[in-house]
Amino acid sequence: MNITTLNGILPILILTGVGLLVLLVEAFIERDRERRFAFILSLAGIIATLVSLFSQLVHHDADLLLFGGALIVDHTGLAFSIIICLGALLVLILSHRHVTRIHRNAGEFYSLILFATLGMHALTISNDMMTFFVSLEVMSVAVYILAGVNRKSLKSNESALKYLILGAFSTAFLLLGIAFVYGATGQMGFMEIKEALLSEANAPFQSVGILGLILIMVGFIFKIGAFPFQQWVPDVYEGAPSIVTAFMATCVKTAAFAILLRGLFTFFQADESGFLMSALTVITVLTMIFGNFMALIQSNIKRLIAYSGIAHTGYILLAILAALSDPAKPDITPILFYLLVYTLMTVGAFAVLIGASRGGEEVETFEDIRGLGYKHKLLGLFMAFFFFSLAGIPSTAGFMGKFFIFKAAISKELYALAVIGILTAVVSVYYYLKIVVYLYLKEENRRYEKYSIQWNYLLASFLTFLLVLFLGIFPQFGFKLLK
Amino acid sequence: MFTLQNSIILGLILFSIGAYGVLTRRNLLVVLMSLEIMFNAVNLIVLAFNYFRFYQQGKELGHYFVLLVIAVAAAEAAVGLAILVTIYRNRRNVDSDELTEMKG
Numbered sequence: 001m002n003i004t005t006l007n008g009i010l011p012i013l014i015l016t017g018v019g020l021l022v023l024l025v026e027a028f029i030e031r032d033r034e035r036r037f038a039f040i041l042s043l044a045g046i047i048a049t050l051v052s053l054f055s056q057l058v059h060h061d062a063d064l065l066l067f068g069g070a071l072i073v074d075h076t077g078l079a080f081s082i083i084i085c086l087g088a089l090l091v092l093i094l095s096h097r098h099v100t101r102i103h104r105n106a107g108e109f110y111s112l113i114l115f116a117t118l119g120m121h122a123l124t125i126s127n128d129m130m131t132f133f134v135s136l137e138v139m140s141v142a143v144y145i146l147a148g149v150n151r152k153s154l155k156s157n158e159s160a161l162k163y164l165i166l167g168a169f170s171t172a173f174l175l176l177g178i179a180f181v182y183g184a185t186g187q188m189g190f191m192e193i194k195e196a197l198l199s200e201a202n203a204p205f206q207s208v209g210i211l212g213l214i215l216i217m218v219g220f221i222f223k224i225g226a227f228p229f230q231q232w233v234p235d236v237y238e239g240a241p242s243i244v245t246a247f248m249a250t251c252v253k254t255a256a257f258a259i260l261l262r263g264l265f266t267f268f269q270a271d272e273s274g275f276l277m278s279a280l281t282v283i284t285v286l287t288m289i290f291g292n293f294m295a296l297i298q299s300n301i302k303r304l305i306a307y308s309g310i311a312h313t314g315y316i317l318l319a320i321l322a323a324l325s326d327p328a329k330p331d332i333t334p335i336l337f338y339l340l341v342y343t344l345m346t347v348g349a350f351a352v353l354i355g356a357s358r359g360g361e362e363v364e365t366f367e368d369i370r371g372l373g374y375k376h377k378l379l380g381l382f383m384a385f386f387f388f389s390l391a392g393i394p395s396t397a398g399f400m401g402k403f404f405i406f407k408a409a410i411s412k413e414l415y416a417l418a419v420i421g422i423l424t425a426v427v428s429v430y431y432y433l434k435i436v437v438y439l440y441l442k443e444e445n446r447r448y449e450k451y452s453i454q455w456n457y458l459l460a461s462f463l464t465f466l467l468v469l470f471l472g473i474f475p476q477f478g479f480k481l482l483k
Numbered sequence: 484m485f486t487l488q489n490s491i492i493l494g495l496i497l498f499s500i501g502a503y504g505v506l507t508r509r510n511l512l513v514v515l516m517s518l519e520i521m522f523n524a525v526n527l528i529v530l531a532f533n534y535f536r537f538y539q540q541g542k543e544l545g546h547y548f549v550l551l552v553i554a555v556a557a558a559e560a561a562v563g564l565a566i567l568v569t570i571y572r573n574r575r576n577v578d579s580d581e582l583t584e585m586k587g
Contacts, residue, residue: 003563130548130549133552133555134551137558138501141558141559141562145562150564154574156571157569158582159565160566161511161566161567161582162582164566165518172498172501172521172522175552178529179525179528182532182545183528183531186542186544245516256517
């Protein structure tokens with residue numbers, strides 16, 4: 001193993017090492033000190049990973065193939081990984097102290113977050129069906145446990161079990177797809193599979209291969225929570241502890257999009273019938289419409305964010321369609337920018353929601369946030385800003401993200417899709433503003449007791465607030481970073 | 484009798500039995516077992532493809548893949564059973580009809 005290889009897998013090594021160390025710390029240090037020590041250790045681990053990813057991105061000049069092509073360290077993968085690690089960092093900051101309210105052993109929680117991040121990073125740089133499958137499962141199994149981390153709560157139990165059963169069900173279809181693709185080509189590497197599918201010698205097995213690709217697509221669509229396979233999203237998001245929901249809504253989704261993008265760019269040319277593309281178009285339209293209209297009728301904020309997350313998935317799919325329509329020179333920066341902004345806004349919104357929860361009770365309904373803007377001015381301001389941004393009000397990063405996506409769609413002449421996207425985005429303004437209205441709704445004859453919140457919620461929401469504001473006014477910096 | 488086609492048909496039948504079990508059974512333990520049947524059906528298909536199409540050429544990728552799938556399926560089953568145990572502790576049954584904490 002030479003130094004280039006070692007540098008390429010450095011983030012994976014750091015995350016594995018720190019994750020195991022955090023788990024061990026729990027066994028050897030007494031409880032009170034362990035909490036803080038495990039927190040600092042995992043924070044240091046994530047920051048070290050971020051630094052090594054950044055240095056790889058800065059020094060990146062050519063795509064690096066590792067282990068005989070099983071991993072590919074390229075620009076896209078690194079950019080996705082940076083977004084994921086940023087999300088994980090914010091979630092970690094948020095979970096300090098909060099985690100002991102939902103789970104006795106903080107170290108377990110931190111190490112699961114680290115292992116899930118490890119799986120996500122490996123997923124974004126995987127270039128082979130085997131690494132892809134294993135890293136997908138490293139991520140998924142860690143997140144299944146995280147969803148059920150609050151063992152006493154029936155909701156959390158139910159959420160974890162639903163996620164596990166439906167996740168494993170979709171994984172089985174994905175595996176069947178991989179089996180068919182393997183049967184058709186005899187290869188596991190993405191590039192080799194593509195060549196084999198396109199070669200004449202393989203013609204009799206072509207249709208088996210395409211069937212396999214379609215089955216793999218079904219698995220992907222489940223993981224990103226797009227239209228026909230989205231039923232699990234609201235239940236799992238609602239039942240899981242808020243902190244885990246924030247992690248799932250941002251990092252897991254980003255990782256799933258990273259691998260979906262790599263798979264689509266590699267394989268969609270192998271599908272000569274164009275079935276994948278037309279199916280993806282239909283899915284995009286239905287996802288945008290379904291997500292936004294279902295979010296309208298929700299009364300639980302976590303469910304609302306889940307449905308609006310489905311809608312955001314639709315917008316990102318729209319950006320992917322726009323990028324795919326020009327395969328020679330695909331422009332994926334709108335996708336990356338949107339995912340970055342979406343991650344920041346969503347974690348920010350959850351930071352406020354978690355910060356606003358009193359005495360172990362999670363903020364769930366609109367009534368719970370009534371008058372929050374008066375109880376804690378700064379928190380209310382942040383929350384209003386994040387929901388403005390999610391709705392896409394100008395001068396926020398959410399607006400710029402949507403703007404670049406629709407611009408890309410229009411420049412690729414996907415007019416109908418862009419119009420549907422813009423109209424559904426208008427619908428979304430209603431339910432996001434409804435939350436803002438509740439924030440500043442007064443109850444009669446009631447004084448608002450001011451309350452203080454812990455530094456880490458303020459820090460996380462302040463950081464995301466600054467970044468969302470900054471990217472909204474100077475989006476070119478985000479573009480430069482991701483390009 | 485022992486041909487590529489027959490092995491794959493057997494695999495697909497097993498896969499369908501598993502999928503039917505996941506979708507219809509009420510006992511969550513049986514649902515987890517059905518998931519295992521689905522994974523193993525896929526293993527059978529991969530092994531059949533490997534044996535009939537590629538083994539003569541000296542390729543063994545499918546074998547390695549099956550090993551990975553077995554390992555992952557074991558991990559998933561372990562986590563699934565652990566979650567099942569917590570559910571049993573909290574409500575004293577493992578019936579999927581009773582899991583209705585969330586609606587809407």
